[in-house]
Amino acid sequence: MNVVVFVKWVPEPEGTPTLGPEHRLVRAGVEGALDPGDEYGVEAALEITETQGGEVTVISMGPDEALPAVRRALAMGAHRGVLVTDERLAGADALVTARVLAAAVSGRPADLLLAAVESTDGYTGTVPVTVAEFLDLPAVTFATRLSFSDGELRARRQTPAGSEDVACSLPALVTLTAGANEPRYPSLKGIMAAKSKSLERPTADDLGLDAQSLVATQTVEAVQDAPVRGGGEILPAGEDAARRVVDLLAEARVI
Amino acid sequence: MTTAWVHAEVPQTGADAAAFELLAAARAAADVVEVVAFGPGSSAAAEALGAHGARRVYACDEASMASARAGALILERLIQEHRPDLVLFPTSYAGRDLAARLQARTGSTLMSNATAVSGPDRARTEILGGTRIVDVRLEGPTPRLVLLKPRSAEPEPVADGGVADVVPVAADVPADLREPRVLTRQVEAGSGPSLDDARVVVAGGRGLGSPQGFEILAALADAIEGAAVGASRAAVDAGWMPYASQIGQTGKTVKPDVYIAVGISGALQHLVGMKGSRRVIAVNKDADAPMMRLADLGVVGDLAQFVPALTQEIRRRTGS
Ligand SMILES: Cc1cc2nc3c(=O)[nH]c(=O)nc-3n(C[C@H](O)[C@H](O)[C@H](O)COP(=O)(O)OP(=O)(O)OC[C@H]3O[C@@H](n4cnc5c(N)ncnc54)[C@H](O)[C@@H]3O)c2cc1C
Ligand SMILES: Nc1ncnc2c1ncn2[C@@H]1O[C@H](COP(=O)(O)O)[C@@H](O)[C@H]1O
Numbered sequence: 328m329n330v331v332v333f334v335k336w337v338p339e340p341e342g343t344p345t346l347g348p349e350h351r352l353v354r355a356g357v358e359g360a361l362d363p364g365d366e367y368g369v370e371a372a373l374e375i376t377e378t379q380g381g382e383v384t385v386i387s388m389g390p391d392e393a394l395p396a397v398r399r400a401l402a403m404g405a406h407r408g409v410l411v412t413d414e415r416l417a418g419a420d421a422l423v424t425a426r427v428l429a430a431a432v433s434g435r436p437a438d439l440l441l442a443a444v445e446s447t448d449g450y451t452g453t454v455p456v457t458v459a460e461f462l463d464l465p466a467v468t469f470a471t472r473l474s475f476s477d478g479e480l481r482a483r484r485q486t487p488a489g490s491e492d493v494a495c496s497l498p499a500l501v502t503l504t505a506g507a508n509e510p511r512y513p514s515l516k517g518i519m520a521a522k523s524k525s526l527e528r529p530t531a532d533d534l535g536l537d538a539q540s541l542v543a544t545q546t547v548e549a550v551q552d553a554p555v556r557g558g559g560e561i562l563p564a565g566e567d568a569a570r571r572v573v574d575l576l577a578e579a580r581v582i
Numbered sequence: 583m584t585t586a587w588v589h590a591e592v593p594q595t596g597a598d599a600a601a602f603e604l605l606a607a608a609r610a611a612a613d614v615v616e617v618v619a620f621g622p623g624s625s626a627a628a629e630a631l632g633a634h635g636a637r638r639v640y641a642c643d644e645a646s647m648a649s650a651r652a653g654a655l656i657l658e659r660l661i662q663e664h665r666p667d668l669v670l671f672p673t674s675y676a677g678r679d680l681a682a683r684l685q686a687r688t689g690s691t692l693m694s695n696a697t698a699v700s701g702p703d704r705a706r707t708e709i710l711g712g713t714r715i716v717d718v719r720l721e722g723p724t725p726r727l728v729l730l731k732p733r734s735a736e737p738e739p740v741a742d743g744g745v746a747d748v749v750p751v752a753a754d755v756p757a758d759l760r761e762p763r764v765l766t767r768q769v770e771a772g773s774g775p776s777l778d779d780a781r782v783v784v785a786g787g788r789g790l791g792s793p794q795g796f797e798i799l800a801a802l803a804d805a806i807e808g809a810a811v812g813a814s815r816a817a818v819d820a821g822w823m824p825y826a827s828q829i830g831q832t833g834k835t836v837k838p839d840v841y842i843a844v845g846i847s848g849a850l851q852h853l854v855g856m857k858g859s860r861r862v863i864a865v866n867k868d869a870d871a872p873m874m875r876l877a878d879l880g881v882v883g884d885l886a887q888f889v890p891a892l893t894q895e896i897r898r899r900t901g902s
Contacts, residue, residue, distance in 0.1 A: 350716065421692060422685050450831060451694035453729075456682035460654065465760045468679055482762075485825050487675060489770035495762035504832075506819045544691035544722030551715050553708060556857070556876055561869055564883020569895040572863055575879055579839050579861055581782050582806055582900050 328381040328475075328497075330372040331432055333442040333455065334365040334400050336393030350547035351418055361396035364443035366403070366510035367503045371473055372441055373404045374508070379475070381438070382406040386431045388416060388424055401521035402513030408524065413531040413541070420543040421449070425457035427541075430534040432462060439480070440500040444469055459500040466500040467493055471507050584702045586612035586668040587725070589657070590619045590631060590639075591676060597627040597634075599779075602737030604670050605634040607730055609740075611699040612668060616640065617746065618657060620647035625748050632746035633739050639746045644753035650676065652755040654683035660751065661688060666725045667702035673729045681727050691720050692727040697734045702726060711850025712857050732778075732835045733858060770824040777827065780810035783838045785829055785856070786822075787814035789845020789866065789885055793822045798889045799844060805896040812836065814846045830855035845885050848873030865889065 338359040347353040361369075372383040385400040387393055388411040397408040411427055419427070432440065440462075442455035459466040471490070472483040480495045485504060513521075531541055562568040576582045586608040590601035601617070608615045616638040617631050624641035631639055640660055647653055657680070661669070669684075671677040673695065685692040698706040703720045705728050720726035777783060784803040786796055796811070803809040813823035815830060829836055831851040841859035846852060848864075848871055856862075857876070864877035865885050874880035881888060 346710075346714070421682075421694065422689070425686065445832065451692075452678050453682035453685070453692055453694055456650070456679050457686045457692075460651075460683040460686035465651065465762055466679065467762050469675060481765075485675075486767070487826065489768045489824065489826060491767045492765045493762040494765055496760055499760075499762075505815075542722075544720065545693060546719045546721065547716055548704075548719050549717040553713055553715050555713075556862075559862075559876075559878040559880060561874060561877075561880040561882060564865075564881050564888040564891075566891070566895075568881045568883075568888070569892045571879060572881065572892055573895050573899050575861060575863060576782075576806065576840060576896070577899070581808070581840055582896060 328375055328379045328438045329436045330375055330381065330383050330439045330441060331435065331437040332365070332368040332372045332383060332385045332400065332405065333428055333440070333458070334369065334385045334387050334396055335362045335446050336360070336387060336389045336396035337362045337446060337448040346550065350550050357392075359392060359396070361399045362443065362447050364445070364447055364505055367505060367507045368441035368443060369400045369403050369405060370508045370510040371503060373511070375439070375473075384409065384435060384437070386428060387411070388419070388427045388431070390417070397526065398521055399513060401524045401526070402518040403511055404517060406524065407526070409527045409529065411529055411531070411534065415531060415538070415541045418543050419541070420545045421451040421453045421457065423541055423543055425454050425461060426536065427531065427534065428454065429458045429461035430536055431529065432458070438497045440464070440498070442500070442502050444502045444504050455500055455502050464498055464500050465495050466502070467495055468502045469504055470501050471504050473501065473503075473507070583614060584612040584668070585614040585616065585666045586670060586702065587666045588615065588617050588636070589669060589671045589677065589680065590617045590627070591672060591674060592619050592621060592623045592627045594623060596623065597630040599737050600672050600674070600732065601631065602634045603733065603735045604672060604730060605631065605636055606738045607699055607735040608668070608670050609635050610735070611701055616666070618660060620653050620656070621645060625750070628746045628748045633743040634737065635740040635743065636746040638749055640749045640751050642751040642753050646755075647753050648676070649761050650679035650683050651759050651761055652753070653680045654687055655755050656751060656753070657684055658687045661725060668699070669725045669727050670699065671727065671729045673731045677729060681729055685727055688723060688725070690723040690725060690727055692729065693718060693720060694729045696728045696730050699728055699730065708854070712854045733837050770826050775808055775810045777810045777812050777829070777834055777836055780808055780836070781838055782806050782809035782840045782842070783812050783829070783836050783856070783859070784809050784842045784844065785812035785814065785846060786817055786844045787846030788816035788820070790817065790822065795845070796822055798886070798893075802842070802889055802893045805893045805900070805902065814852050843873050843877070844889060846873055847871045848876060
């Protein structure tokens, strides 16, 4: 089975990202990494191809800085990488991103497409399903578990009320939640092997996308600080603190 | 004259607060407000939706229409025919999937995580854990699509509401549209009041250490009438609590009168789900945890001792 995984490089996944000119997240010259949420997709793809054969292709859109994210996925064991880089894509919104990713998949053998439910920095939570619609594919979102039976995909997905088990014919797109598996660490051997793996670097033109389809249709007009709350009182635990908490509950008329 | 559509999800129990919130937000953004509702019960919701300002309900009562692929096809057709300026969707599992598919079909921009809409081409969101408010202009082909976060507007019936006109919509989609099939459904029955409308939320995090930790939290919630138990993602990922109780960016947004955070550090992704709470009380052994800085009252100490003592004090004061 051939699996495509969408992986994103995110600036400072653990820290507080910086806003630059035009109110965009600063992506140039900052520390970044493969989005931790995308490691679950890479791991799931590796487990599938290890048991069923086939190849894992990781596809990403981002600046040159994003290269380490693709390399990390290759070091984990993915077979080939694609990083779409184009100056005109700085500030791409979810629609443009989905167009680019869909174009990057086209023409590749792909039985299964994997992505995270949402990215750590943008968290629109819509890019993968928009890609699925562009490619005319069914989608299983919020999957916590994946398996295969009779050539069909089986998944458990989160629902507002609990969970449901679904079946879906292939090809299909699946978004995985965090915690769906235990992503492996790249081994030293994996890191060495990654250096000689195929890594394509297409531009938007190479993917056959016209200039109009790259124009983002959301513009940030203003950014302001939200009112900060807090400046409250801090007390050591004890009888007095318990009394004060109860006073506050009484003030709020909830007891 | 501008027209906003609201995509309403109508549960078996009838149109509820989620749809009314969207209607209130839509009324602030456009002159005319109409609803699109797919799935059983859609037509029957016309009265409740009308009372909240919807003039019309484009309704398809077929169960098959609840799927995102079919829904996007029909919605695109309706849009071409009636040309609304704006379509609002709830930030829900189904809402996201439907809106995401629709943007591919119409080529119109989709804004996620909006907290307000001020016109057919202007919406607001919060980033960096709700510390910054961002105003965004929406451009490109109409209608602009917006996913509004829960609890972004207050439901508000209109004086001259009346029953909305029902426009029946045919479920006319290709029979060979591939879709996932549901095999089984599991309901994780949470006990007590639902998180969505609880006046008090008692939430626990990794600091509780184990599922047993949540028992002392449940005892606390039990002592406060109408209190529901929530959790951080760390507690959900550890399997101590069901996903349905997760609060934050990928979970629920709650706005109770009082939020009691126990053993939760206050990561940005958690704060976005609860910072609209009227009052916040935090219990943490670390006085410098971000949650403590945000709290109206922070208690520094070991939760294993403090929480049972607090429960006892509440019971003593309320005589229960
Ligand atoms: C894309 C993305 C989405 C996310 N979505 C969410 C989301 O929806 N909701 C969410 O909650 N998180 C979310 N997170 C995760 C978030 O970043 C944090 O990792 C998580 O909220 C931490 O949970 P916690 O506060 O329970 O755990 P920790 O950060 O580990 O905090 C535990 C706290 O307990 C305190 N403590 C420990 N022992 C005791 C004791 N005995 N007595 C008193 N205090 C004690 C500690 O001092 C600490 O402050 C998301 C992350 C990402 C990347
Ligand atoms: N620029 C990108 N490159 C590759 N994958 C992406 C990109 N943006 C989003 N994705 C995929 O879509 C998921 C959800 O992203 P988002 O819609 O931004 O929340 C991510 O976790 C990735 O799997």
